[in-house]
Amino acid sequence: MQTYKVLFLPHNIEIALNEGESLIRAAMDAGVHINVSCGGEGVCGKCRVIIEQGEVEGGISEKLKQADVEKGYRQACQSFPKSDLVVRVPIESTLDASVLKRKSVPRNMADIKQIDFEELREKGLFVPPVEKRYLELSEPHAKDNIPDVTRVVNYLKQNYHESKLEVDLSVIRKVPDVLRKDSFKTTVTLARPVREGGKTRIVNIQPGDTSGRNYAIAMDIGTTTIYGSLLDLLTGKVLSWTADFNGQISYGEDVISRIMYAEKPDGLETLQQVVVKTANTIIKTIIQRAGIDPDEISTITLAGNTTMTQLLLKINPMYIRRSPYVPASTLYPPIKAANLGFDLGDHVTALIYPAVSSYVGGDIVAGVKGSGMYLNEELTLFMDIGTNAEIVVGNKDWLACAACSAGPAFEGGGITFGMRAAKGAIEDFSIDPLTYEPMNITIGNIRPQGICGSGLITIVATLFEQGVINNNGKFNRDLNTPRIREVEDVYEYVLAWKDETSIDRDIVLTEPDLNNLIRAKGAMYGGYMTLLSEVGLSIENIDRIILAGGFGSFVDLEKAMIIGLLPEMDPEKVTYVGNGSLMGAIMSALTNRVRKDVVQVTRRMTNFELSETASYMDNYVAALFLPHTDLNRFPKLKQRLEQRQVSEQ
C-alpha cells in the first residue's frame, strides 16, 4: 500500500499516511487538533487546512471560498494525499499557538498478533488433528474375501504403520459402496487422539485420492456475533471467514436474558436451534467462498462463553445465573456435529472448548490458548473486555482468572448516547485546550450518531487530561464554554450540536455517563488488582498485556491508561489478539498439540469469584477515580498533569 509523509505545521509533527486515508485521520493520529463537529462528513466546514507542499485529491466544497481554495485551503476531512505533504493548520482553527506546547498524545493502538503457521510447524507444534491417507487396495477375490473394513485397516497397518484404529459406524456404512466406486482406490480420514495412547478413529472414507483436500472449521459463538473460519489443514491457511449476528439476539441481548428465555417452555430447544441456524448460515457462506466440497471438512472446533456453550449443547443454563453460579460442566466430550444440528457430514466431530466457570468460559480459555500466554515466563494480564469482561493473569506456571461485572459501558450501554461501534459512532476525539471545541471523528466519517466504547474512553481521557473533568468524574464548572452546561441538575458536555448530527439532537456526555464508565473501568482494575494481590503480586509485576474481544482492537492504549482501565506501561508491551476465542479455536483446529494442552490449561486456571473475595471491594472502590485514588500508580500521567499545571500557572 502506498504511504505518504505528512508534515503538520506549525506543530512540526510528521506522520505517515496510507493512500486513501484523509488528512483529518492523519491529524488525529499525529495528535494535531483540528476542530471537527460533523464526524468527518465535510458538512461543518471547520477543518480548514492549507496545503503548503504536495498534492491532495478532494477537499474543495462550497464551504470554501474560491479565493481560499486558490490560497491552498482545503477541508481536511475530504482531502486525500496523492504525494508527500506539508500541511499548515491555520491559527483560526487552533486560536492560540501556545496550545502547540501541549501536545496531545498520539493515538496508540495495540499491535495485532496473528497465528504463524510456519512457526508452529518449525517448532514441531503442528500435529494435525485429522489426516488423510490414500489407499490403493487389492480387490477381493474368492481366496481373499476379508471384510471391507478389515481390508482398509490392514492396509493402513502395513503401509502407514497405523495402529489402535477404531472405525465409526458412519464409515462402515459407506465402505462397501465407496471402495467399489474407484476400483478399491480410496482415501480415509484419520482423527488423531488428543491423548497419547488413545485410538485413531477412521471418520471418513472417500473414493479415489482426495488426500490433497482436508479442511476444518473454527467458530467463535459469541453472545452477539458468531465468527466462522474455514481452514486448510494442509497449509494452515484461513481460506475464508465470515461473521453474523447470533440469531439468539431476538430472544435477549445478553446472557442473562438468554438464560431467562431458556427457562421458558421449549425455550432451551428454541435457542439451541436458533444458534445452530446462524452457525449453518456461516458454514454455508465460508464453504461457498472457499469453493470447497463440504465432504472434505473433517472437523469443527467451537469456542464460546459458558452460557453460549450450554445453549449450543442444549444443557439447561438456569443455574449459571443463580447464586452460587454453578455451570453444568466445564469439559465436554467430542460430539457428532450432525447430532447438534450442524449441516456437516456425519463424519464431522465437534470439539467444544472447555470452560473454567460460569463466567470464565471456553471463549476465554481459547483466548488464553490463542495468545500463548500459558507458555511464557512473562507475567501477562489478559483482558477480554465487553459486557462481561474477563481477566486472566499468570504465566506458564500459574493462571488466575475472574469475570468482572463491568457492565455494558464499554459497548456503549448505560451511556446516554452510547452505541455499538457502527457507522456514525464517534470513535476518535480531541479537544481544543483553549476553546474546548471538539474534533470528532466518526466511524465511516459521517455525521455523529452517538459514542462507541473506544470513543468514550478517548473522550473521557482527553477531557480529563485537558482539565475539563476532574478525577471524580465531574465537569469543571469554571470553564468558559457553551459546551458545558447544566440541564435539569445534570452537568454535560456537548460533543455535537443537533444540526451537526444525524439524529437531530445534541449529542452529549453526562456526569452519570462518566460515573458509569468509571465504575466499569474500576471493576476491571479492581479485578486484576485482586487477582494479583491474591497471589502476592502487584500491578508492577505485570510484564505485558493482551487484549482480546472486538473492543480491544480500537481502544487507544494511552487513553485507556489515562482513565485507569489499563495499568500504565509501555504500549509496546500491549498486544491485541483480536477475537481471541476464534484464534484459539483456529489453533485447536489446526494442531492437536494445542488441543492436548487445553484440558491441562483449564485445570491450571484458578477461578476467583470476585464477589466472594474479601479484597475485591477495597480494590474496586480505590479505582473509582480517574485514573485511581493513588495517582502514583500512573507516574507518567502524574508527570504530564503536573507539567500542565506548571504551564497554566
Next chain:
Amino acid sequence: MQTYKVLFLPHNIEIALNEGESLIRAAMDAGVHINVSCGGEGVCGKCRVIIEQGEVEGGISEKLKQADVEKGYRQACQSFPKSDLVVRVPIESTLDASVLKRKSVPRNMADIKQIDFEELREKGLFVPPVEKRYLELSEPHAKDNIPDVTRVVNYLKQNYHESKLEVDLSVIRKVPDVLRKDSFKTTVTLARPVREGGKTRIVNIQPGDTSGRNYAIAMDIGTTTIYGSLLDLLTGKVLSWTADFNGQISYGEDVISRIMYAEKPDGLETLQQVVVKTANTIIKTIIQRAGIDPDEISTITLAGNTTMTQLLLKINPMYIRRSPYVPASTLYPPIKAANLGFDLGDHVTALIYPAVSSYVGGDIVAGVKGSGMYLNEELTLFMDIGTNAEIVVGNKDWLACAACSAGPAFEGGGITFGMRAAKGAIEDFSIDPLTYEPMNITIGNIRPQGICGSGLITIVATLFEQGVINNNGKFNRDLNTPRIREVEDVYEYVLAWKDETSIDRDIVLTEPDLNNLIRAKGAMYGGYMTLLSEVGLSIENIDRIILAGGFGSFVDLEKAMIIGLLPEMDPEKVTYVGNGSLMGAIMSALTNRVRKDVVQVTRRMTNFELSETASYMDNYVAALFLPHTDLNRFPKLKQRLEQRQVSEQ
C-alpha cells in the same frame, strides 16, 4: 413334577412318564411301536392298549366297544397316567411278536446347557459391564461452586476410587436438574471399558438412590424370529423374555431375499425400521412383564447373522450375496441405541456382536461364546442348523468355521409336505417292521398337517433302519404295502391317508424329498469333514458336539446319526445350547469378562469358504448316502444293520 413308571408288555420295557403326558408319548420314548395315523388326536382309534395295572385318566371314546373298555382297553393317545402302570400292547396292533426282537432306538435328545450365573461369579468371571454408584454430594455454595459434573466426578474419585472417567453429553444435559431434585443425592451409572486401561463412561444419572435397580437387555436378531431377554445385572437373572417374528419376513423369507429387497430404493431404510419396530415391541413387552422402569435399563447387547446385523445398522448388504461374498465389517463400535431407533433412554449403548464373515455372523460368534467351547481343551463340533447352517470346530487353541448351504430341508423347506415346527407337524415317528404301518405323533397331538425338520430326520432314519429305503435314498420296491406307491414316476411313502389328516390330502414322503434331505445333511457332514481335514484332523477326533438353533432342541440324536447328519458318538457327548446367539448375548450383557474375549475369539475364528476349498466337493459327494459312502464311519449302525440282516435271513 409327578412322574410315573410305565411298563410296556410284551416288550418288557419300563420308562418314566411325566404326569400330563400321554401313553403314546411314553411308547414312542420307550421305542415301543403302536400304530397311530392321526398324530395323537384320538380319531384313528388304532392305538388300543390294555391297562393291566394302575390307573389312567381318559382313553375311552366311541372308537372302543363297552366290552373292550371293561377288559381294560384304552386309546393310548388319550390316556394319561394317574399311577404307575403296566400296559400291554395287543398283538392286533403289532401283528407279530417277532418284532419285539427289533427294538427301535429310544428317542434321545440333547441335554440342555444353561448359564450358571453363580458359577460365573465364583470363577471371578462376573465383571459387570455397567454398575451403579450412589452419591451423597455436598451442596454448592459461594465458596464451593465447582461445576456440577466436576462435583460428581470428584466424589467418585474420592469415595469410590474411580479414575479415567468420561461423561456423556446426555448425562451433562441431565446433571443440573437431577442433582437438585433430591438435595444432591444421586445415582450414576458407570459403563466399564472392555479393554484394560480404557475409560469408564458415566452414562446415566438419576435422582436419589437407584443403585438397587440395574438392568440389561440381550437380544437375538434372527432372520425369522427375534428373541429378547431382560436381565437383572445385580443377580444375573432373566426377569422376562419374549420372542416375535422379525417384521422383515414380509419383505422376504431368507437373508438373500432380504438383501435383494434392501437393494431397492429406500429398501435398506425400510428393513432397518421394520426390524427395530419388532425389537421395540419385544422391549416393551419384556419391560412390562418384568415391571421395571425403562430408565433403569443400562445396556443392550445384540447378536445376529451378518445380514441381520448389517440391516439393523443400515449398512448396505448387497455384497454379502455376491461373489466373493464380502461383508462390510465384522467389528462394530458401540452405538447409542436411540440413534438406531430403539425406544431406550439416551444413555443406553448398543453392543453389537462381531462377525467372522458374510455367512458366519455374530449369532455364531455369540453361540461359540455362549457355549464356552473356546475355553475348553476338548475338540468340539458346534453346529447351528437351519437354512443357513454354520459349523465351528476347535477348542481353546484354535477355531475353524464355515457356513454350509444346507438348504431349507431342516426347516421343512423343499420337502413336499414340509412345514415349520408348528401344531400338526409330525415330529415323532415309528414304523411297524412287518406291516410298515406308521406311528405318527404330531406337535399338539392333532391330525397331521405336514412334516417338520426334526420329524423328517426321524422318519427317514427309521425308514432306512427298517429297510424301507436304501442307502441311496430309494424306496424298497419289493415291500408288500399300499403305503409305498408310484405316482407319476415318483416313488413315495404315505404317512397318513387323507381322511386322517387335517388337509384332506394324503401326506407323503417322496424320493425327491429324500434326495433333498440327503443333500442337506451331506452339506453339513462334508462341511465339518472339510474343516477337520484342513487342520489335519478327522471326525474321530471330535470329543463333543454342541447343537444350537431352534432345530437342535427337538432332533433325535440317534436318528441324526443314522442319516449321517451327525457323526456317530455317545449321545451324552452332545449338548444343546438352545438359542446360542441369545445365550451369548446374555452372557456378554452380564459380564465384561465375556465381552473382553469376544474380539479375540472372533480373530481366532478362521473362516473357510467351502466352495473355495478343494477337498469340500469330495467330502460332500461321499456324504450323499445314508449314512455315508463309508459305513465304517458309523460302526454301531453298521452292527445293527448287520444284525437285522441276520435276523431276517
